[in-house]
Amino acid sequence: MTLKQLEAFYWAAKLGNFAIAAARLHVTQSTLSKRIAELESSMNHLLFDRSGKRAIPTEAGQRLLAVAHDMLDLRDRARNTVGEGESLRGVCQFGISELGALTWLPKFVARVRLEHPGLVLRPYVDLAGQLAKRVARGDLDFAVAVGPWKEAAEMASHAVARVRFSWMASPTRIGVGTVITQECFEQHPVITMTEDSGLTHAFEVWAAAQGMQVQRILVCNSLMAIAGLTVAGIGISYFPAEFMRPWVERGLLVELRSEPPLPDLEYSFLARQDDARELVSRIKRYVVEEVDFSWDTRFA
Amino acid sequence: MTLKQLEAFYWAAKLGNFAIAAARLHVTQSTLSKRIAELESSMNHLLFDRSGKRAIPTEAGQRLLAVAHDMLDLRDRARNTVGEGESLRGVCQFGISELGALTWLPKFVARVRLEHPGLVLRPYVDLAGQLAKRVARGDLDFAVAVGPWKEAAEMASHAVARVRFSWMASPTRIGVGTVITQECFEQHPVITMTEDSGLTHAFEVWAAAQGMQVQRILVCNSLMAIAGLTVAGIGISYFPAEFMRPWVERGLLVELRSEPPLPDLEYSFLARQDDARELVSRIKRYVVEEVDFSWDTRFA
DNA sequence: ACCGCTTACGAAAATCGTAACTATG
DNA sequence: CATAGTTACGATTTTCGTAAGCGGT
Numbered sequence: 071m072t073l074k075q076l077e078a079f080y081w082a083a084k085l086g087n088f089a090i091a092a093a094r095l096h097v098t099q100s101t102l103s104k105r106i107a108e109l110e111s112s113m114n115h116l117l118f119d120r121s122g123k124r125a126i127p128t129e130a131g132q133r134l135l136a137v138a139h140d141m142l143d144l145r146d147r148a149r150n151t152v153g154e155g156e157s158l159r160g161v162c163q164f165g166i167s168e169l170g171a172l173t174w175l176p177k178f179v180a181r182v183r184l185e186h187p188g189l190v191l192r193p194y195v196d197l198a199g200q201l202a203k204r205v206a207r208g209d210l211d212f213a214v215a216v217g218p219w220k221e222a223a224e225m226a227s228h229a230v231a232r233v234r235f236s237w238m239a240s241p242t243r244i245g246v247g248t249v250i251t252q253e254c255f256e257q258h259p260v261i262t263m264t265e266d267s268g269l270t271h272a273f274e275v276w277a278a279a280q281g282m283q284v285q286r287i288l289v290c291n292s293l294m295a296i297a298g299l300t301v302a303g304i305g306i307s308y309f310p311a312e313f314m315r316p317w318v319e320r321g322l323l324v325e326l327r328s329e330p331p332l333p334d335l336e337y338s339f340l341a342r343q344d345d346a347r348e349l350v351s352r353i354k355r356y357v358v359e360e361v362d363f364s365w366d367t368r369f370a
Numbered sequence: 371m372t373l374k375q376l377e378a379f380y381w382a383a384k385l386g387n388f389a390i391a392a393a394r395l396h397v398t399q400s401t402l403s404k405r406i407a408e409l410e411s412s413m414n415h416l417l418f419d420r421s422g423k424r425a426i427p428t429e430a431g432q433r434l435l436a437v438a439h440d441m442l443d444l445r446d447r448a449r450n451t452v453g454e455g456e457s458l459r460g461v462c463q464f465g466i467s468e469l470g471a472l473t474w475l476p477k478f479v480a481r482v483r484l485e486h487p488g489l490v491l492r493p494y495v496d497l498a499g500q501l502a503k504r505v506a507r508g509d510l511d512f513a514v515a516v517g518p519w520k521e522a523a524e525m526a527s528h529a530v531a532r533v534r535f536s537w538m539a540s541p542t543r544i545g546v547g548t549v550i551t552q553e554c555f556e557q558h559p560v561i562t563m564t565e566d567s568g569l570t571h572a573f574e575v576w577a578a579a580q581g582m583q584v585q586r587i588l589v590c591n592s593l594m595a596i597a598g599l600t601v602a603g604i605g606i607s608y609f610p611a612e613f614m615r616p617w618v619e620r621g622l623l624v625e626l627r628s629e630p631p632l633p634d635l636e637y638s639f640l641a642r643q644d645d646a647r648e649l650v651s652r653i654k655r656y657v658v659e660e661v662d663f664s665w666d667t668r669f670a
Numbered sequence: 671a672c673c674g675c676t677t678a679c680g681a682a683a684a685t686c687g688t689a690a691c692t693a694t695g
Numbered sequence: 696c697a698t699a700g701t702t703a704c705g706a707t708t709t710t711c712g713t714a715a716g717c718g719g720t
Contacts, residue, residue, distance in 0.1 A: 089698090403677090
């Protein structure tokens with residue numbers, strides 16, 4: 071029994087398909103098939119029922135699956151536990167949403183710089199879609215963005231924060247207390263971020279669920295720019311409620327309820343699934359600890 | 371990183387010596403050394419401080435050690451969980467002490483036969499020393515006996531029961547309430563089991579600790595025979611208190627206190643350390659559950 | 671010089687991918 | 696006939712043991 075065999079078995083069982091599992095592990099299907107066959111023979115048990123089209127784990131396979139998962143987990147732990155306590159060095163390129171950049175990024179950077187003086191951080195601010203693509207390509211070590219919203223098999227995501235969003239507009243455009251309905255979208259232009267944005271994606275899902283038709287005359291890739299446009303009375307938009315509070319308090323924007331309300335957005339830590347580098351797992355811990363979308367650079 | 375490497379590292383760290391670890395794993399020192407070197411290079415960390423004579427794990431090694439242990443544990447679990455639920459087949463030869471044979475063996479056999487009709491059980495009754503030797507040689511799959519009392523590196527033992535022992539004699543030989551002291555050993559012959567017995571070994575340890583000189587005129591390899599001799603008033607001996615109660619209650623024997631009292635004896639499940647067969651691990655569970663030295667065939 | 675580990679090297683075995691093959695829906 | 700998995704086979708890589716090397720005591 072080897073770790074490779076267990077890994078092959080695990081992913082084949084998990085994905086229900088040898089070919090996909092093989093791709094996942096960067097080996098040919100033949101290799102994967104053989105690894106599983108070896109495992110089966112070393113255990114004297116068939117692990118898959120191959121009669122159908124999908125590869126279904128047998129009873130024995132089911133039992134092994136849980137143990138195999140723990141093994142692989144432990145393998146990653148072993149890899150990372152060794153370098154523990156030493157400070158990281160090298161370069162870490164990561165993606166971050168604009169909102170993140172304006173809220174928790176400085177604290178995060180400060181903390182990491184303090185504990186890992188030898189590590190060069192290269193934050194890259196962009197929309198969720200772009201970030202995901204870059205992580206998948208390996209340009210970025212990880213990203214923190216809204217998601218996951220495009221199912222990509224090779225990506226692992228881990229939710230790190232929920233953020234409440236509200237519709238907002240300038241009080242010169244819309245009365246305080248107005249409830250956003252389909253009607254509003256006919257009267258007011260909606261300003262959204264570009265398509266690649268996680269925010270926009272969430273909005274589209276929401277609008278589609280209500281069967282709403284929306285005129286979107288303005289699309290922009292910067293949250294702060296949209297905020298400016300909204301304050302100027304160009305249209306209505308939706309923002310992280312907490313983050314915009316200063317504007318609301320100064321009377322530049324009013325918060326509007328909608329029926330149904332916008333769902334909270336989930337921000338996730340996004341990395342390649344097969345990236346077990348110590349760098350990633352350790353930095354991830356800092357992200358989990360430091361992410362705080364209510365903290366705000368503007369008032370720090 | 372492979373399981374072989376982790377195993378090599380684990381035993382080298384645990385035993386503090388590459389050569390012994392290599393023997394333990396049935397490979398040459400060169401192979402073991404290389405496996406560890408590979409592990410070190412795959413981790414980019416030295417795992418041992420080789421400066422001294424003993425191989426001391428480094429800081430990183432220490433951390434890995436715990437994880438490695440869990441991994442190996444999990445590997446054995448993986449091997450065994452797969453066949454779980456199916457009934458065992460084949461032959462199981464195991465050793466058992468006379469006391470065990472007269473107490474819990476029947477229940478144990480009944481239970482195993484019920485759940486594993488395809489398994490042939492071959493209990494072999496002998497003294498602890500012989501049993502241990504046979505287990506080590508591989509003649510027996512396991513044994514349950516007093517011990518471990520000879521430190522053998524390749525044996526794994528797991529305590530399964532404590533049994534209280536008392537000095538006993540015929541009331542025709544010795545007054546009720548007599549306290550056993552050095553003096554008694556000058557007046558009364560002590561009947562013990564042969565040297566290979568765990569009981570005898572425990573007695574010798576005890577006697578040596580008190581600095582006692584003992585005349586042992588009678589040595590026998592059967593507990594029941596010794597009981598008969600003791601009832602006949604030939605000498606004094608020590609017995610599992612609970613097991614002899616029927617004799618005591620019928621007035622054939624009296625229980626005597628000694629100063630200090632005999633220690634409880636620990637019975638262990640004994641198997642080869644490198645024997646990870648499913649048979650052994652599963653049968654072990656039955657032993658642990660069924661061992662009960664107070665149950666008694668004579669009255670079942 | 672001995673002990674404990676590493677290195678060199680060659681034989682044996684494994685691993686892996688290409689490509690052909692088989693079975694299922 | 697297309698999809699999903701297995702088998703055959705040869706090239707490459709890995710693994711392992713023997714034996715020599717090497718650095719402390």
